[in-house]
Amino acid sequence: MQNLAEIHSQSQPTRAAGKGVPASHSLTGQIELMGAPMAFARNGEIFGENEPADYLYKVVSGAVRTYKVLSDGRRQIGAFYWPGDIFGLECGAEHLCSAEAISDSRILVIKRSAVLALAARDADVARQLWTLTAKELQRAQDHMLLLIGNAQERIVTFLLDMADRGSGGDAVELPMSRQDIGDYLGMTIETVSRMLTQLENAAAIELPTHRTLILRNRRALRRLNA
Amino acid sequence: MQNLAEIHSQSQPTRAAGKGVPASHSLTGQIELMGAPMAFARNGEIFGENEPADYLYKVVSGAVRTYKVLSDGRRQIGAFYWPGDIFGLECGAEHLCSAEAISDSRILVIKRSAVLALAARDADVARQLWTLTAKELQRAQDHMLLLIGNAQERIVTFLLDMADRGSGGDAVELPMSRQDIGDYLGMTIETVSRMLTQLENAAAIELPTHRTLILRNRRALRRLNA
DNA sequence: CGGCGGCTTGATCGGTCTCAAGTACGGTGG
DNA sequence: CCACCGTACTTGAGACCGATCAAGCCGCCG
Numbered sequence: 026m027q028n029l030a031e032i033h034s035q036s037q038p039t040r041a042a043g044k045g046v047p048a049s050h051s052l053t054g055q056i057e058l059m060g061a062p063m064a065f066a067r068n069g070e071i072f073g074e075n076e077p078a079d080y081l082y083k084v085v086s087g088a089v090r091t092y093k094v095l096s097d098g099r100r101q102i103g104a105f106y107w108p109g110d111i112f113g114l115e116c117g118a119e120h121l122c123s124a125e126a127i128s129d130s131r132i133l134v135i136k137r138s139a140v141l142a143l144a145a146r147d148a149d150v151a152r153q154l155w156t157l158t159a160k161e162l163q164r165a166q167d168h169m170l171l172l173i174g175n176a177q178e179r180i181v182t183f184l185l186d187m188a189d190r191g192s193g194g195d196a197v198e199l200p201m202s203r204q205d206i207g208d209y210l211g212m213t214i215e216t217v218s219r220m221l222t223q224l225e226n227a228a229a230i231e232l233p234t235h236r237t238l239i240l241r242n243r244r245a246l247r248r249l250n251a
Numbered sequence: 252m253q254n255l256a257e258i259h260s261q262s263q264p265t266r267a268a269g270k271g272v273p274a275s276h277s278l279t280g281q282i283e284l285m286g287a288p289m290a291f292a293r294n295g296e297i298f299g300e301n302e303p304a305d306y307l308y309k310v311v312s313g314a315v316r317t318y319k320v321l322s323d324g325r326r327q328i329g330a331f332y333w334p335g336d337i338f339g340l341e342c343g344a345e346h347l348c349s350a351e352a353i354s355d356s357r358i359l360v361i362k363r364s365a366v367l368a369l370a371a372r373d374a375d376v377a378r379q380l381w382t383l384t385a386k387e388l389q390r391a392q393d394h395m396l397l398l399i400g401n402a403q404e405r406i407v408t409f410l411l412d413m414a415d416r417g418s419g420g421d422a423v424e425l426p427m428s429r430q431d432i433g434d435y436l437g438m439t440i441e442t443v444s445r446m447l448t449q450l451e452n453a454a455a456i457e458l459p460t461h462r463t464l465i466l467r468n469r470r471a472l473r474r475l476n477a
Numbered sequence: 478c479g480g481c482g483g484c485t486t487g488a489t490c491g492g493t494c495t496c497a498a499g500t501a502c503g504g505t506g507g
Numbered sequence: 508c509c510a511c512c513g514t515a516c517t518t519g520a521g522a523c524c525g526a527t528c529a530a531g532c533c534g535c536c537g
Contacts, residue, residue, distance in 0.1 A: 093396065097477055101399055103392060116385030121392065144377075148370070151377040158384045159342030165391040166329060166347065170319065172398040173327055173437040176525065203484065211399040216525060218485050235484065235534085251323055402493070429516065439494060444517050461502075461516065 055150065056140060057083065060133035065126035071113070074123045078115035080134050084108045087130020088200040091122045092208065102209040104164060105201065107190055114157055127200045172211050179210040180220040181250045184230065188240050195240040203235075281376065282366060283309065286359035291352035297339070300349045304341035306360050310334045313356025314426040317348045318434065328435040330390060331427065333416055340383055354426045398437050405436040406446040407476045410456065414466050421466040429461075 062085060065071055071082060074093060082089075089106040091113075103122055106112045113124060115137075126132075144151040171182055183206065184197075191197040199206075203214040210217070224230045229246050231239040240246065288311060291297055297308060300319060308315075315332040317339075329348055332338045339350060341363075352358075370377040397408055409432065410423075417423040425432075429440040436443070450456045455472050457465040466472065 093392075095396065099399065101396055103395070116382050121389060145374045148372075148374070148377060151370075151374060151381070155377070155381040155384060156342050158381060158388060162384060162388040162391060163347060165388060165395060166319075169329070169391060169395055169398060170321065170327055172395060173325065213526060214484075215486085215527085219525090222485075440516075441495085441518085442493060445493095448517075 055143065056081075056135055057133060059139050060135040063132050063134050065130045065132055067126060067128050069126045071124040071126060071132065072120050074120055076120050078113065078118060078120045079137055080113065081111060081115075081137055081140065082113040082124070083111045083133040083135065085131040085133055087132075088127040089124055089130060089132070090127050090201065090205060090209075091124045093122050100208045101211070102205060103168070104161075105205075105209070111157060114154065114161075116158065127205065176210075176212055176216050176220050177223070177249055178251065179212065180206075180217065180224070181246050183210055184224075184238060184240070185243070185246055185250060187238065188243075195243075197238045197240070199236050199238050281369065282307075282361055283359060285365050286361040289358050289360050291356045291358055293352060293354050295352045297350040297352060297358065298346050300346055302346050304339065304344060304346045305363055306339065307337060307341075307363055307366065308339040308350070309337045309359040309361065311357040311359055313358075314353040315350055315356060315358070316353050316427065316431060316435075317350045319348050326434045327437070328431060329394070330387075331431075331435070337383060340380065340387075342384060353431065402436075402438055402442050402446050403449070403475055404477070405438065406432075406443065406450070407472050409436060410450075410464060410466070411469070411472055411476060413464065414469075421469075423464045423466070425462050425464050 060083065065087070071089065072078075072080075084106050086108055088108075089110075089112060090102050091104050091106070092100050092102045094100050104112070105127070113120065115121065140150070140154070144154055171179055174182070187199060188195065188197050201209075203217050207214045207217045221230070221232060224246075225232055227245065229240075229242045229249070231241050233239065286309065291313070297315065298304075298306075310332050312334055315336075315338060316328050317330050317332070318326050318328045320326050330338070331353070339346060341347065366376070366380070370380055397405055400408070413425060414421065414423050427435075429443050433440045433443045447456070447458060450472075451458055453471065455466075455468045455475070457467050459465065
């Protein structure tokens with residue numbers, strides 16, 4: 026039910042983009058016409074590290090995590106993707122990380138070869154592939170800055186990020202587990218939990234459900250964020 | 252003196268590439284013809300964060316660091332660049348980090364507008380701009396993985412990296428200070444120093460000079476690295 | 478109602494930072 | 508060539524933060 030609602034709210038702007046497309050979104054528009062929607066169950070693998078990167082992906086509904094697993098078993102989550110986000114785009118022939126659905130998701134699956142062929146003819150499309158990768162780079166660099174802060178700074182930055190990417194209001198649905206958050210921020214679930222409790226006690230946030238976050242004092246959060 | 256020698260050893264392969272250019276290096280070849288060499292003194296600023304990204308850069312001799320400074324004064328070094336490396340390439344209009352010469356350096360300075368114009372006409376050049384950014388992304392992701400390890404793992408990975416990028420032998424010149432290393436690895440200079448001493452005591456490395464590193468036991472290092 | 482998985486809370490341990498001296502090195506001038 | 512100085516680096520002691528290990532709690536689903 027919830028998924029169906031999400032599909033509607035997401036696919037409508039998509040169709041609109043397919044008609045009156047601003048130049049800067051032509052890749053998104055043209056690409057989507059080449060894509061086939063697919064359903065992935067919660068925790069289902071979308072692609073694995075070192076697999077051939079024959080496709081790229083766009084989230085229609087649900088949410089996705091990309092990650093690498095280190096030799097000692099630790100898992101580092103590289104990014105979370107929301108409806109509208111494109112992921113799995115590689116310049117080389119293989120995926121550099123794995124991707125899984127965080128919740129039941131619908132994903133547009135797009136043939137890479139078709140996109141590359143288009144890019145070879147259309148400089149505009151080529152530039153947008155480059156732009157997408159540059160955005161990923163910027164995201165990775167911001168993520169690096171996150172990892173050098175202390176636990177509180179990491180959590181606060183993360184929560185503000187989540188809120189910015191959500192509906193815009195103060196209530197945010199967190200589709201990922203505490204383990205996911207920990208693996209994204211480079212800390213244990215215990216520390217994640219403690220920091221959340223601490224922020225709740227400080228009246229900066231509220232957690233009516235484990236997966237529901239309400240920002241109560243953005244100003245205070247931004248101050249802690251420094 | 253040393254600089255002149257470096258310029259020679261570096262500029263020769265460059266000239267060779269300008270003549271019989273493999274397709275996959277055409278950007279490097281064509282771009283260099285558009286560049287003007289410039290000298291930067293040790294610690295000299297090459298560009299600053301948020302400045303217009305009108306140029307991109309290629310190290311001829313010396314070494315370069317890119318970094319961001321956080322509001323609380325901490326500095327995070329994003330990458331080190333050696334002769335042959337290209338840096339400062341942005342997809343957007345502004346630089347996202349600052350860049351400084353680590354030692355006295357000669358840098359090829361290339362007009363971005365010329366490169367972009369070329370890319371708009373030549374799909375091959377466009378693809379190589381994309382490839383360069385994708386390489387940066389991969390580097391940033393590896394750097395993230397570095398930051399989640401403990402101090403010993405970070406140092407060991409760093410040293411092995413340095414050795415790989417050096418002449419290939421076991422002796423490596425480290426042009427950067429302990430502070431640079433610390434800001435790259437997200438730790439204090441004291442911890443950097445302690446880890447180096449510890450590795451030296453374990454006979455894994457040797458530090459005849461503060462800036463000279465000799466790997467004595469790569470196997471042991473790789474094991475610590477895990 | 479029972480059981481399981483995900484989350485929280487508590488106590489302790491260890492690693493890294495911080496603060497504070499001490500030391501070696503490179504450059505400069507006598 | 509040596510003495511001097513300043514900077515960069517090393518070493519040490521103590522505090523603090525987050526990891527670890529171990530219970531306990533909550534919500535969910537059968």
